[in-house]
Amino acid sequence: MSAVLEAEGLQTYYGKSHILHGVSLKVNQGELIALLGRNGAGKTTTMRSVMGLTPPRDGNIKLFGKDVTRAASHRIANAGVGYVPEGRKIFGHMTVHENLLVPPETKGPWTIETIYKLFPRLEERKTSKGGRLSGGEQEMLAIARALLLNPKFLILDEPSQGLAPVIVQEVMRTIGRMKGEGMSILLVEQNAHLALQLADRAYVLSDGEVVYDGSAAELGADTERMEHLAGVSHAG
Numbered sequence: 001m002s003a004v005l006e007a008e009g010l011q012t013y014y015g016k017s018h019i020l021h022g023v024s025l026k027v028n029q030g031e032l033i034a035l036l037g038r039n040g041a042g043k044t045t046t047m048r049s050v051m052g053l054t055p056p057r058d059g060n061i062k063l064f065g066k067d068v069t070r071a072a073s074h075r076i077a078n079a080g081v082g083y084v085p086e087g088r089k090i091f092g093h094m095t096v097h098e099n100l101l102v103p104p105e106t107k108g109p110w111t112i113e114t115i116y117k118l119f120p121r122l123e124e125r126k127t128s129k130g131g132r133l134s135g136g137e138q139e140m141l142a143i144a145r146a147l148l149l150n151p152k153f154l155i156l157d158e159p160s161q162g163l164a165p166v167i168v169q170e171v172m173r174t175i176g177r178m179k180g181e182g183m184s185i186l187l188v189e190q191n192a193h194l195a196l197q198l199a200d201r202a203y204v205l206s207d208g209e210v211v212y213d214g215s216a217a218e219l220g221a222d223t224e225r226m227e228h229l230a231g232v233s234h235a236g
Protein backbone atom coordinates (compact mmCIF):
# COMPACT_ATOMS: atom_id res chain seq x y z
CA MET A 1 0.00 0.00 0.00
CA SER A 2 1.51 3.34 -0.93
CA ALA A 3 1.39 6.20 1.53
CA VAL A 4 -0.11 9.57 0.60
CA LEU A 5 1.08 11.18 3.84
CA GLU A 6 3.93 10.22 6.16
CA ALA A 7 4.65 12.64 8.99
CA GLU A 8 7.46 11.75 11.39
CA GLY A 9 8.43 13.29 14.69
CA LEU A 10 6.78 16.68 14.17
CA GLN A 11 7.85 19.34 16.65
CA THR A 12 5.78 22.45 16.12
CA TYR A 13 5.77 25.74 17.99
CA TYR A 14 3.78 28.96 18.05
CA GLY A 15 6.55 31.36 19.02
CA LYS A 16 7.93 29.94 22.26
CA SER A 17 4.95 27.64 22.91
CA HIS A 18 5.95 24.10 22.11
CA ILE A 19 2.72 22.47 20.86
CA LEU A 20 3.55 19.23 19.01
CA HIS A 21 5.99 16.89 20.72
CA GLY A 22 7.03 14.37 18.08
CA VAL A 23 3.76 13.61 16.28
CA SER A 24 3.97 10.85 13.66
CA LEU A 25 1.13 9.75 11.43
CA LYS A 26 0.55 8.00 8.15
CA VAL A 27 -2.30 7.90 5.65
CA ASN A 28 -2.23 5.19 2.99
CA GLN A 29 -3.81 5.42 -0.43
CA GLY A 30 -7.62 5.08 -0.17
CA GLU A 31 -7.68 5.14 3.62
CA LEU A 32 -9.91 7.26 5.81
CA ILE A 33 -7.99 8.17 8.94
CA ALA A 34 -9.55 9.84 11.98
CA LEU A 35 -7.46 12.29 14.00
CA LEU A 36 -9.10 12.71 17.39
CA GLY A 37 -8.43 14.48 20.66
CA ARG A 38 -9.80 16.92 23.15
CA ASN A 39 -9.94 20.67 22.66
CA GLY A 40 -6.44 22.04 22.37
CA ALA A 41 -4.82 18.60 21.91
CA GLY A 42 -3.01 19.79 18.77
CA LYS A 43 -5.20 18.51 15.93
CA THR A 44 -5.39 21.78 14.03
CA THR A 45 -1.68 22.39 14.62
CA THR A 46 -0.92 18.98 13.11
CA MET A 47 -2.94 19.91 10.00
CA ARG A 48 -1.27 23.30 9.80
CA SER A 49 2.13 21.62 10.05
CA VAL A 50 1.30 19.24 7.20
CA MET A 51 -0.08 22.06 5.04
CA GLY A 52 3.02 24.23 5.58
CA LEU A 53 0.97 26.93 7.34
CA THR A 54 2.84 26.45 10.64
CA PRO A 55 5.91 24.49 9.54
CA PRO A 56 7.41 22.12 12.12
CA ARG A 57 10.76 23.05 13.65
CA ASP A 58 11.81 19.42 13.56
CA GLY A 59 10.58 16.21 12.00
CA ASN A 60 9.71 15.51 8.40
CA ILE A 61 6.72 15.27 6.12
CA LYS A 62 6.37 13.27 2.95
CA LEU A 63 3.44 13.60 0.57
CA PHE A 64 3.00 11.02 -2.17
CA GLY A 65 6.51 9.78 -1.39
CA LYS A 66 8.21 13.19 -1.76
CA ASP A 67 9.71 15.23 1.04
CA VAL A 68 7.75 18.48 1.53
CA THR A 69 8.98 19.42 5.01
CA ARG A 70 8.77 23.19 5.27
CA ALA A 71 7.58 23.56 1.66
CA ALA A 72 5.35 26.58 1.02
CA SER A 73 1.68 25.87 1.51
CA HIS A 74 0.74 26.65 -2.11
CA ARG A 75 3.25 24.01 -3.23
CA ILE A 76 1.62 21.49 -0.93
CA ALA A 77 -1.84 22.35 -2.22
CA ASN A 78 -0.56 22.13 -5.81
CA ALA A 79 0.90 18.70 -5.09
CA GLY A 80 -2.71 17.50 -4.69
CA VAL A 81 -3.79 18.11 -1.12
CA GLY A 82 -7.23 19.60 -0.54
CA TYR A 83 -7.63 21.26 2.84
CA VAL A 84 -11.01 22.24 4.24
CA PRO A 85 -10.18 24.31 7.32
CA GLU A 86 -12.43 24.76 10.32
CA GLY A 87 -15.06 27.41 9.81
CA ARG A 88 -16.08 26.93 6.14
CA LYS A 89 -14.78 29.94 4.32
CA ILE A 90 -17.35 30.13 1.54
CA PHE A 91 -18.45 33.32 -0.20
CA GLY A 92 -21.70 34.38 1.45
CA HIS A 93 -22.67 36.97 -1.17
CA MET A 94 -22.29 34.55 -4.09
CA THR A 95 -24.71 31.78 -5.07
CA VAL A 96 -23.85 28.13 -4.54
CA HIS A 97 -23.17 27.76 -8.27
CA GLU A 98 -20.96 30.86 -8.34
CA ASN A 99 -19.00 29.51 -5.36
CA LEU A 100 -18.40 26.33 -7.36
CA LEU A 101 -17.12 28.35 -10.31
CA VAL A 102 -14.36 29.91 -8.17
CA PRO A 103 -11.77 27.08 -8.22
CA PRO A 104 -9.70 26.99 -11.41
CA GLU A 105 -10.56 24.09 -13.71
CA THR A 106 -8.48 20.98 -13.09
CA LYS A 107 -8.29 17.57 -14.72
CA GLY A 108 -9.87 14.70 -12.83
CA PRO A 109 -13.14 13.06 -11.90
CA TRP A 110 -14.61 16.05 -10.03
CA THR A 111 -16.56 18.55 -12.10
CA ILE A 112 -19.55 20.68 -11.13
CA GLU A 113 -21.71 17.94 -12.65
CA THR A 114 -20.24 15.10 -10.59
CA ILE A 115 -20.27 17.35 -7.53
CA TYR A 116 -24.02 17.89 -7.92
CA LYS A 117 -24.45 14.10 -8.11
CA LEU A 118 -22.57 13.64 -4.83
CA PHE A 119 -24.35 16.57 -3.18
CA PRO A 120 -27.90 16.70 -4.57
CA ARG A 121 -28.75 19.25 -1.90
CA LEU A 122 -26.28 21.70 -3.41
CA GLU A 123 -27.90 21.36 -6.82
CA GLU A 124 -31.30 22.10 -5.28
CA ARG A 125 -29.81 25.20 -3.70
CA LYS A 126 -27.62 26.25 -6.62
CA THR A 127 -29.17 29.72 -6.97
CA SER A 128 -29.21 30.43 -3.21
CA LYS A 129 -26.64 32.78 -1.77
CA GLY A 130 -23.95 31.03 0.26
CA GLY A 131 -24.80 33.11 3.31
CA ARG A 132 -28.38 31.79 3.29
CA LEU A 133 -27.38 28.13 3.49
CA SER A 134 -27.66 26.06 6.65
CA GLY A 135 -24.45 25.11 8.46
CA GLY A 136 -24.52 21.62 6.95
CA GLU A 137 -25.04 22.95 3.43
CA GLN A 138 -22.18 25.41 3.91
CA GLU A 139 -19.92 22.57 5.03
CA MET A 140 -20.86 20.54 1.95
CA LEU A 141 -20.17 23.56 -0.24
CA ALA A 142 -16.74 24.00 1.35
CA ILE A 143 -15.97 20.30 0.76
CA ALA A 144 -17.34 20.49 -2.80
CA ARG A 145 -15.10 23.45 -3.58
CA ALA A 146 -12.04 21.58 -2.34
CA LEU A 147 -13.00 18.51 -4.42
CA LEU A 148 -13.23 20.62 -7.60
CA LEU A 149 -9.45 21.05 -7.44
CA ASN A 150 -9.31 17.27 -7.90
CA PRO A 151 -7.01 16.63 -4.95
CA LYS A 152 -5.47 13.21 -4.42
CA PHE A 153 -5.80 13.60 -0.67
CA LEU A 154 -8.35 15.52 1.36
CA ILE A 155 -7.91 16.93 4.87
CA LEU A 156 -11.12 17.90 6.67
CA ASP A 157 -10.86 19.90 9.89
CA GLU A 158 -13.89 19.31 12.14
CA PRO A 159 -16.59 19.22 9.48
CA SER A 160 -19.27 18.48 12.11
CA GLN A 161 -18.52 21.53 14.20
CA GLY A 162 -21.58 23.54 15.12
CA LEU A 163 -24.00 21.31 13.18
CA ALA A 164 -27.20 19.72 14.44
CA PRO A 165 -26.81 15.94 15.00
CA VAL A 166 -29.00 14.93 12.04
CA ILE A 167 -26.97 17.19 9.72
CA VAL A 168 -23.74 15.79 11.13
CA GLN A 169 -24.96 12.31 10.09
CA GLU A 170 -25.54 13.60 6.57
CA VAL A 171 -22.10 15.21 6.32
CA MET A 172 -20.54 11.97 7.63
CA ARG A 173 -22.46 9.93 5.04
CA THR A 174 -21.08 12.19 2.33
CA ILE A 175 -17.56 11.70 3.64
CA GLY A 176 -18.19 7.94 3.54
CA ARG A 177 -19.28 8.26 -0.10
CA MET A 178 -16.08 10.16 -0.96
CA LYS A 179 -14.08 7.32 0.56
CA GLY A 180 -16.17 4.96 -1.58
CA GLU A 181 -14.98 6.93 -4.62
CA GLY A 182 -11.42 6.05 -3.62
CA MET A 183 -10.43 9.34 -1.97
CA SER A 184 -7.74 9.27 0.73
CA ILE A 185 -9.02 11.32 3.66
CA LEU A 186 -7.70 12.64 6.97
CA LEU A 187 -10.70 13.52 9.11
CA VAL A 188 -10.06 15.69 12.14
CA GLU A 189 -12.97 15.37 14.54
CA GLN A 190 -14.15 16.04 18.06
CA ASN A 191 -17.09 13.78 17.36
CA ALA A 192 -15.06 10.62 17.90
CA HIS A 193 -17.99 8.23 17.91
CA LEU A 194 -19.10 9.10 14.37
CA ALA A 195 -15.60 9.48 12.98
CA LEU A 196 -14.66 6.01 14.25
CA GLN A 197 -17.63 4.46 12.47
CA LEU A 198 -16.24 5.68 9.15
CA ALA A 199 -12.50 5.48 9.65
CA ASP A 200 -10.14 2.61 8.92
CA ARG A 201 -7.58 3.68 11.51
CA ALA A 202 -7.40 6.38 14.14
CA TYR A 203 -4.87 8.54 15.92
CA VAL A 204 -5.66 10.24 19.21
CA LEU A 205 -3.65 13.28 20.27
CA SER A 206 -3.25 14.52 23.81
CA ASP A 207 -1.09 17.51 24.74
CA GLY A 208 0.65 17.36 21.38
CA GLU A 209 1.50 13.65 21.54
CA VAL A 210 -0.01 10.60 19.86
CA VAL A 211 -1.58 8.49 22.62
CA TYR A 212 -3.42 6.01 20.36
CA ASP A 213 -2.47 4.71 16.92
CA GLY A 214 -4.49 1.76 15.72
CA SER A 215 -7.73 0.30 14.48
CA ALA A 216 -10.76 2.61 14.46
CA ALA A 217 -13.16 -0.27 15.13
CA GLU A 218 -11.20 -1.40 18.18
CA LEU A 219 -11.16 2.06 19.72
CA GLY A 220 -14.82 2.64 18.78
CA ALA A 221 -15.83 -0.56 20.59
CA ASP A 222 -13.98 0.37 23.77
CA THR A 223 -16.13 3.19 25.11
CA GLU A 224 -14.18 3.59 28.32
CA ARG A 225 -10.87 3.89 26.54
CA MET A 226 -12.28 6.28 23.99
CA GLU A 227 -13.70 8.45 26.74
CA HIS A 228 -10.41 8.42 28.59
CA LEU A 229 -8.27 9.21 25.54
CA ALA A 230 -10.41 11.53 23.50
CA GLY A 231 -12.65 12.92 26.21
CA VAL A 232 -15.88 11.89 24.54
CA SER A 233 -18.88 9.95 25.66
CA HIS A 234 -20.41 7.23 23.53
CA ALA A 235 -23.46 9.34 22.82
CA GLY A 236 -23.35 11.03 19.48
Ligand SMILES: Nc1ncnc2c1ncn2[C@@H]1O[C@H](COP(=O)(O)OP(=O)(O)OP(=O)(O)O)[C@@H](O)[C@H]1O
Pocket (backbone or CB within 6 Å): 014, 017, 019, 037, 038, 039, 040, 041, 042, 043, 044, 045, 046, 190
Ligand atom coordinates in the same frame (compact mmCIF):
# COMPACT_ATOMS: atom_id res chain seq x y z
N1 LIG B 1 -1.73 30.95 17.14
C1 LIG B 1 -1.49 30.35 18.31
N2 LIG B 1 -0.58 30.88 19.17
C2 LIG B 1 -0.30 30.28 20.36
N3 LIG B 1 -0.86 29.13 20.77
C3 LIG B 1 -1.77 28.56 19.97
C4 LIG B 1 -2.13 29.13 18.69
N4 LIG B 1 -3.07 28.33 18.13
C5 LIG B 1 -3.27 27.33 18.99
N5 LIG B 1 -2.50 27.45 20.09
C6 LIG B 1 -2.43 26.51 21.22
O1 LIG B 1 -1.96 25.27 20.73
C7 LIG B 1 -2.59 24.19 21.39
C8 LIG B 1 -3.16 23.23 20.37
O2 LIG B 1 -4.19 23.88 19.62
P1 LIG B 1 -4.91 23.22 18.38
O3 LIG B 1 -5.79 24.27 17.78
O4 LIG B 1 -3.93 22.56 17.52
O5 LIG B 1 -5.80 22.13 19.10
P2 LIG B 1 -7.00 21.28 18.54
O6 LIG B 1 -6.76 19.89 18.98
O7 LIG B 1 -7.18 21.53 17.09
O8 LIG B 1 -8.22 21.87 19.35
P3 LIG B 1 -9.57 22.52 18.88
O9 LIG B 1 -10.50 21.40 18.76
O10 LIG B 1 -9.89 23.43 20.02
O11 LIG B 1 -9.31 23.25 17.59
C9 LIG B 1 -3.61 24.81 22.33
O12 LIG B 1 -3.05 24.83 23.61
C10 LIG B 1 -3.79 26.22 21.80
O13 LIG B 1 -4.11 27.10 22.84
